Amino acid sequence: xxxxxxxxDNVDVRWFYGALLLCIVLASFIRVPVKLEPSSEARGFxxxxxxxxxxxxxxxxxxxxxxxxxxxxxxFRGVVRHLFRKNIQFVIVSGIQTGRQFYEPEVESLAREFGxxxxxxxxxxxxxxxxxxxxxxEALARDFPAQVKEDDRGQPVSAYGWLAKTRVAEDWxxxxxxxxxxxxxxxxxxxxxxxxxxxxxxASIWSTNLYPYFTAGTLxxxxxxxxxxxxxxxxxxxxxxxxxxxxxxxxxxIILLVAIVLGNIGAIAVKAKRKRVDT
Amino acid sequence: xxxxIGGWIAAFCVLMILSLLWKENRVYRIGESLLLGLTVGFTFxxxxxEFLKPKWWDPWTxxxxxxxxxxxxxTGIVGGAFALALGLCWYGMYFKKTEWVMRLVLGVVIGAGAxxxxxNQFTQQMPVVTASFRSPIVIQExxxxxxxxxxxxxxxxALISVMIFFLFSIDHKSAAMRAISxxxxxxxxxxxxxYFGNTVMTRLSALxxxxxxxxxxxxxxx
Numbered sequence: 001x002x003x004x005x006x007x008x009d010n011v012d013v014r015w016f017y018g019a020l021l022l023c024i025v026l027a028s029f030i031r032v033p034v035k036l037e038p039s040s041e042a043r044g045f046x047x048x049x050x051x052x053x054x055x056x057x058x059x060x061x062x063x064x065x066x067x068x069x070x071x072x073x074x075x076f077r078g079v080v081r082h083l084f085r086k087n088i089q090f091v092i093v094s095g096i097q098t099g100r101q102f103y104e105p106e107v108e109s110l111a112r113e114f115g116x117x118x119x120x121x122x123x124x125x126x127x128x129x130x131x132x133x134x135x136x137x138e139a140l141a142r143d144f145p146a147q148v149k150e151d152d153r154g155q156p157v158s159a160y161g162w163l164a165k166t167r168v169a170e171d172w173x174x175x176x177x178x179x180x181x182x183x184x185x186x187x188x189x190x191x192x193x194x195x196x197x198x199x200x201x202x203a204s205i206w207s208t209n210l211y212p213y214f215t216a217g218t219l220x221x222x223x224x225x226x227x228x229x230x231x232x233x234x235x236x237x238x239x240x241x242x243x244x245x246x247x248x249x250x251x252x253x254i255i256l257l258v259a260i261v262l263g264n265i266g267a268i269a270v271k272a273k274r275k276r277v278d279t
Numbered sequence: 280x281x282x283x284i285g286g287w288i289a290a291f292c293v294l295m296i297l298s299l300l301w302k303e304n305r306v307y308r309i310g311e312s313l314l315l316g317l318t319v320g321f322t323f324x325x326x327x328x329e330f331l332k333p334k335w336w337d338p339w340t341x342x343x344x345x346x347x348x349x350x351x352x353x354t355g356i357v358g359g360a361f362a363l364a365l366g367l368c369w370y371g372m373y374f375k376k377t378e379w380v381m382r383l384v385l386g387v388v389i390g391a392g393a394x395x396x397x398x399n400q401f402t403q404q405m406p407v408v409t410a411s412f413r414s415p416i417v418i419q420e421x422x423x424x425x426x427x428x429x430x431x432x433x434x435x436x437a438l439i440s441v442m443i444f445f446l447f448s449i450d451h452k453s454a455a456m457r458a459i460s461x462x463x464x465x466x467x468x469x470x471x472x473x474y475f476g477n478t479v480m481t482r483l484s485a486l487x488x489x490x491x492x493x494x495x496x497x498x499x500x501x
Contacts, residue, residue, distance in 0.1 A: 017300045024490045028500070070488030071481060097325035127329040132388065134395045149333040184403050185395075192402035205481035208474050216410035218403070225477070226484050248487040249480070256479065 006273050008266025020255045027251035034230065034243050041214050042231035045199045045221025048174055049082045056173035057166060058083060058090040059140075061129065061186070063179035065098040068203050074229025074242025075201035076178050077106050082236060083122075084114040088173075089162055090122050093148065095129035095136070095179070100152065123160055124152045134185045141169035141189035169194035178223075181206040187218050201228055290496035293489050335362055411438055437466040 038046070052058065060079065064072035083090050092107070094100055104124060116122065125148040129136040139147040144167055145157035157163050165171060169190045175198045177186055182200035190196040197220045202210060204225030213219040223232055226249050229242030295310030339359030342352040365387075371380035415435055417427035443456065444463025451460045494500065 014301065020486075021490060024487050025494055027487075028491045028494050067485060068481075070484035070486075073488075097322045097329075100325075100329075127325050130326070130330055132392060134399075135391060138395070152329075184399065188395075188399050188402040203481045204477040204484070205474075206477075208470070208477055212407045212410075213403070216406040218406045225480055245484075245487065248491065249484060252483045252487060253480075256483070 002269055002273060005265055005269035008262050009270045010266070011262075016255075016259050019259075020252060023251045023255045024248055027248040030247055031244075032247065033239070034246050036227070036230055036234050036243075036246070038231040038235050039224075039227075041211075041222035041224065042228055042235065043221075044214070045201075045223055045228075046082070046232065046235045048197050048199050048220050049079065049086070049088075049176075052083075052086060052088050052173050054086070054088050054173075056171060057163065058088055058174045058176060059172045060090055060092045061095060061175070061177045061179065061183070062092055062099055062103040063095045063177075065096060065102050068180045069102065070245065071203050071225045071229065072178055072180070072201060073102075073106065074226070074240070074245060075223045075232060076103060077110065077240070078223075078229060078232030078236060078242065079176055079178070079201070080107055080110050081114075081238070082232075084110055084116055085236075087121075089120075091163070091166075092122065092124045093128045093140070094126055095131075095133055095183070097127050100124060100126040104152075118153075119155075119160055120162075123163065125150075126152050133183050137183060137185040138189050141193065143167060144171075169196055172196050174199065177201070182210065184213070187213065191218055199223075286496055290493045293493050297489075335359060339363075436462070441466050 049058075060076075062076060064076065080090075092103060094103070107122060107124070110116075111118070111121070118124075128148045129140065136147070148157060150156050151159075157166070172190065172194075173196070175186050175190050175196055177183060177198065178201035180203045182202050186198045186200075191198045198218075199221040200210065200219055201223035202225070204227075207222065207224040210219060210222060214222050223229065226242070226245050230246045233239060233242040292310055292313065295306050296314070298304055298310075299307040338355060339362075342355030342359060345352045346356070365384050368380045368384040371377035411434075413431040413434060415428060415432045417424045417431060419427065440459050440463035442463070443459045444467065449456065451457050
């Protein structure tokens with residue numbers, strides 16, 4: 001028995017990869033209702049959008065692509081769905097070159113669902129926040145039309161009547177930053193300077209850095225990783241990719257936990273075996 | 280039709296990259312080179328068409344077109360040329376003799392970054408510092424709120440012990456200081472554990488999404 005357990009310490013890692021992939025694939029076929037209690041940070045995010053009255057537009061900074069689509073797509077879809085549902089006009093900018101290719105199909109599919117129109121309900125400006133991000137965000141806060149120049153269709157900001165009065169930070173109702181690691185410069189140039197609330201959606205890996213800003217009250221809401229997307233969907237009363245994704249993640253976590261337990265049993269067994277040989 | 284073909288190409292590219300899990304192989308290397316080449320090309324094209332062209336090239340060439348007319352836009356012409364010269368300075372790093380040119384623009388960027396960092400310290404960090412001054416006893420609606428009080432007490436214990444762990448001006452010789460310092464290390468370990476757990480979660484999410492994408496492509500399941 002102990003010899004068998006000791007073998008666990010030296011299992012080919014490819015068995016683990018295989019089990020993980022199998023588990024993830026199986027989870028993709030499972031359809032069970034998932035119920036989540038939204039966290040205070042997700043409720044804070046939702047409440048900020050819920051509070052909007054439509055007198056000013058919302059600025060969405062969308063920085064997610066193939067590397068973060070798993071965690072951030074559902075967050076982005078949730079926010080856009082919420083804004084469309086409340087008839088709030090919004091603008092999207094990106095700080096990564098691949099940003100538009102990912103957010104545009106999502107907005108367009110939701111726009112079809114809600115019967116919304118480009119230019120009237122939303123405008124996309126694409127990659128307009130290059131590095132260094134701090135300086136570009138400061139420019140967005142100081143003079144938005146000068147920083148973005150023209151939208152994806154070659155139109156200047158002045159071509160859209162509802163954006164005619166949008167120039168400085170104070171002219172926005174809310175800043176939504178969905179990125180792998182959201183940019184804290186929005187807190188400096190929009191929240192601290194103009195009292196515009198800022199909410200952020202992020203990859204789980206980054207959340208530990210940002211919780212202090214949420215507890216301090218400068219960041220009004222947070223969506224953390226895949227869980228954040230699922231929580232937002234639950235608050236909206238819809239169940240799509242974000243909620244379903246949690247099943248896949250749970251399946252993956254179970255395999256990881258089993259592997260950690262088995263690996264430790266193997267290590268302990270090897271240690272015990274060595275001790276026996278020594279004595 | 281085009282998006283369908285694109286989907287299949289994407290699915291096969293994912294499988295090429297995932298083949299590394301089995302072992303190092305040529306198919307993976309081809310996939311990796313493909314990804315790098317496409318990323319560089321795409322990044323350059325988007326940077327030009329969505330940012331540099333509308334922000335710099337178009338205004339500058341419009342201003343250059345005014346040369347010879349009565350209203351020459353000198354400010355725009357000189358501004359555009361100055362931006363080009365500054366941008367080209369970065370390429371000085373590739374030659375030993377011109378390295379100093381690159382340092383000029385590097386100085387500008389570091390200077391601007393340092394200026395912003397000072398401002399950020401006040402606007403971003405100060406609210407966090409002031410929010411950490413919490414009372415261990417929280418009174419809500421005339422009575423002590425036990426959950427909030429416990430929460431704040433744990434927070435304060437963690438904060439103080441971690442700060443003492445990093446306090447090197449005082450020797451940690453006494454038993455009390457050693458105990459607090461050790462407790463600081465304990466809290467730090469919890470923090471690092473949270474970081475690591477979140478890291479695993481992010482990486483796993485990336486994998487799940489790609490695997491589901493491939494499954495969706497092969498099964499047609501939505």
